[in-house]
Every structure is written in C-alpha cells, then in structure tokens.
Amino acid sequence: MSNVATDHDGRPPLSSEQRVYNVILKQAALVDKPPKSRSLPSDLALDSIPVTTKNLLNEAYDRCGEVCAEYAKTFYLGTLLMTPERRKAIWAIYVWCRRTDELVDGPNASQITPTALNRWEQRLERAFEGQPYDMLDAALAETVLKFPVDIQPFRDMINGMRMDLFKSRYFNFDELYLYCYYVAGTVGLMSVPIMGIDPGSKASTESVYNAALALGIANQLTNILRDVGEDASRGRIYLPQDELEQFGLSDDDIFAGVVTDKWRAFMKDQIKRARIFFKQAEMGVLELDKDSRWPVWASLLLYEQILDSIEANDYDNFTKRAYVGKWKKLITVPVAYVRAVVPPSVTRLAATG
Ligand SMILES: CC(C)=CCC/C(C)=C/CC/C(C)=C/CC/C(C)=C/[C@@H]1[C@@H](COP(=O)(O)OP(=O)(O)O)[C@]1(C)CC/C=C(\C)CC/C=C(\C)CCC=C(C)C
Ligand SMILES: Nc1ncnc2c1ncn2[C@@H]1O[C@H](COP(=O)(O)OP(=O)(O)OP(=O)(O)O)[C@@H](O)[C@H]1O
Ligand SMILES: [Mn+2]
Secondary structure, three states: OOOOOOOOOOOOOOOHHHHHHHHHHHHHHHHHOOOOOOOOOHHHOHHHOOHHHHHHHHHHHHHHHHHHHHHOHHHHHHHOOOOHHHHHHHHHHHHHHHHHHHHHHOOOHHHOOHHHHHHHHHHHHHHHOOOOOOHHHHHHHHHHHHOOOOOHHHHHHHHHHHHHHHOOEEOOHHHHHHHHHHHHHHHHHHHHHHHOEOOOOOOOHHHHHHHHHHHHHHHHHHHHHHOHHHHHHOOOEEEEHHHHHHOOOOHHHHHHOOOOHHHHHHHHHHHHHHHHHHHHHHHHHOOEOHHHHHHHHHHHHHHHHHHHHHHHOOOOOOOOOOOOOHHHHHHHHHHHHHHHHOOHHHHHHHHHO
16 A cells, blocks of 8 residues: 555655655646546546436536535635536545545444445545446546546545544654644645646646645644544544643643643644644645635635634633634635735735835
C-alpha cells in the first residue's frame, strides 16, 4: 500500500511535513502532465456512454448536489458559480469525502472495523477503474475520468480514518500534522485539479498545491479547536500532548473542562498557528481559475471566523460550540466575491487609501 508514512530504510526518518511535501510534488507533477491515459475498458470512453446511463449519472450528480447543499449550504451556493462540469465534479468528491467521514464519525461508527475500511478502499479502486459500486460512486468514477485527479489523496483520507480507529492521542504537532493532511489536506489536493489554476498564473503548480494543503490543515486545526469538548466526551484529544504539557496542562484538565488562564494561553497559541495556515492558503486562492475563487474564499473566510468565535467565547470550547452567525455569513459572501473578482493590487491600494 502506498502510504506517505512509509519509512525509508537506513535514512533518518522524515518529518510529516517533508513526507507530505513529497506527495505535493508528485501530485503537482501529475497535473502538469497531458491528460492521463487510464487503461479503461473501451466501453467506458466518455463519448460512448449510452443515453440511459447518462440520465442515471445526471441523477447521481443531482443527488450529490443535494447532499452538499444539506451539509454546507453557503459552500453549495458558491459552487453554483462554477462551470456546470466543475460544480458536478466537486459535488461528487464532496459526497465521497462525506461518506468516508461518516464511516468513522456517523451513526454506524461503532461497527466500523479496519476490514470495512479495506472494503471501502477496494470500492474506491474499482471506481477509479471505471467499475463503480453504486450511483454515487459512478459520479465519482466519471469525475476522475474527466479531470486529472489522482487516487493517492483518496487513499490517504481513508488512512486518516484508519488512524481514527486506533489512535486517540497525538504526541506532538508532527503527528497531528500528518493526521490533518490525511483527513483534510487531501481535500485540497483532490479539489485543485477540478477547480483549475488560472491560465495567467505565474505561480508554480506545487505552490498552489501547497496552499490547498494549507487550507485543509487550517480547516482541520480549526475544527479540532472548535470541537475540544465534544471530542473529549468521546475520549479523544487531538491537541499535541507535548504542547499541553508546556502550558502546564494535562488530559485531566481537558476532561474537567474548566477555562483557566493556562488554558487561555494555550488556546491563543493554537489559534495563532491555525491562522498562519490560513494565511498560507490565501496566496493560493489568487492563483485559482477565476470562477473557482469565490467558493474557496467564502469557505476560507467562514471557517477562519470560527477562530474569532472561540475568542469571543473567551476560549470556552468545552461547553460552547463556536459558530459563525447568520449575519456574519451574509456579509462574508459578498466580501469573498469582491476578493475573487478584484485583483489583489487594487484591494491593496484601496486598503492603503
Ligand atoms: C471550495 C471547497 C471548500 C471545496 C472542497 C469541497 C470538498 C470536496 C469538501 C469535502 C469536505 C469533507 C466532507 C471532508 C471529510 C473530512 C472532514 C469532515 C473534514 C473537515 C471539514 C469540515 O467539515 P465540517 O465543518 O462539516 O465538520 P464536521 O464533520 O461537522 O465536524 C474539514 C475541517 C476539512 C475540509 C477541508 C477542506 C474543505 C479543504 C479545502 C481546500 C481546498 C478546496 C483547496 C483550495 C485551493 C487553494 C489553492 C487554497
Ligand atoms: N465540509 C466542508 N467543506 C468545505 N467547506 C465547508 C465544510 N463545512 C463547512 N464549510 C464551510 O464553512 C461554512 C460554514 O459551515 P456550516 O456547516 O457551519 O454551515 P452551512 O452549512 O454553510 O450553513 P447553515 O448554517 O446555513 O447550514 C460552509 O458554508 C462552508 O463554506
Ligand atoms: Mn458542516
């Protein structure tokens, strides 16, 4: 199994960041290549799909859109601005990610075993080979046929779910970084080939992939900070153990769930780090194809505001769930639009007067 965590014989172990960067280089090289020629059965060529299958596929894409609208309304609205082909592809990937997450986080999570995840991975492979198991997989299968999406980030997301099955503590940020790549950085890598890089962009492909990875990491770190109380109630602590210790905190403090000055100081530090990842991601949004920028900006700005909300709750993420209110969301959407359509030099000039 190809896994970013594979050890290199005899050489000093690479950090998670270095391992993940190697994946970025590989993904960037793949998307730079001309369209891949997958060895698919000849009846699977896109132009030979019969009309009835096409109708079923369209129904499957519509269903993917509905799921996306149900789980992330604002983001769904943003996808409506993308070209129909891209929008459908993002929905299909969204649904695969949501279904993968539900395996370990959903109502049947207690029944999920490593074998079940292996079966899910086999299903994924079949979809990439053009042999989908159900209609939602068929939408994914068509998507990966149309766009230069590689299987590795998908496999890696399943690896993240495997990690969730046996691991409930993270010794340091290096371990947490790898987990964040698996469950969220991968989403960035899956999305870039769909959203496309602006033909006028001067940025290197790997720098855009790196920004996409950073957005995934930033989102996941934010998600972890928002859900500290909820995760602790399930016996899970994603926060790096060594950093907790540096602030004089232990697992017991988290289970006790009392906001102290030590906790506030610790949280400030964690929020600062998440914001650094959001900043890294921002540079990449400008390089995306024009009509893909708005949904990404909206998603970035909305998720980042969860950090503001944790601050506004005076760092009580034990008993309060940080969220972005309706009005803030409403304001964010046009702000994201302006950022997406106005070149950064103009907004910078406007900001400096
Ligand atoms: C435009 C855009 C945001 C596209 C991404 C669409 C997509 C395929 C999303 C899939 C998300 C998903 C269901 C992932 C499964 C694992 C998971 C749940 C991760 C957490 C998401 C937050 O979900 P939620 O708040 O609903 O959490 P709960 O389940 O309720 O706890 C994550 C925190 C991470 C999701 C990661 C991203 C959205 C990364 C987005 C990065 C890009 C789209 C790259 C943009 C490109 C550049 C160059 C910046
Ligand atoms: N899984 C996700 N992937 C990408 N972005 C997401 C995801 N979940 C949330 N977001 C971003 O964060 C925003 C807030 O998400 P949240 O799920 O709290 O609310 P919503 O579904 O957008 O709106 P509502 O509260 O009206 O249902 C989303 O609109 C989206 O932009
Ligand atoms: Mn959500």
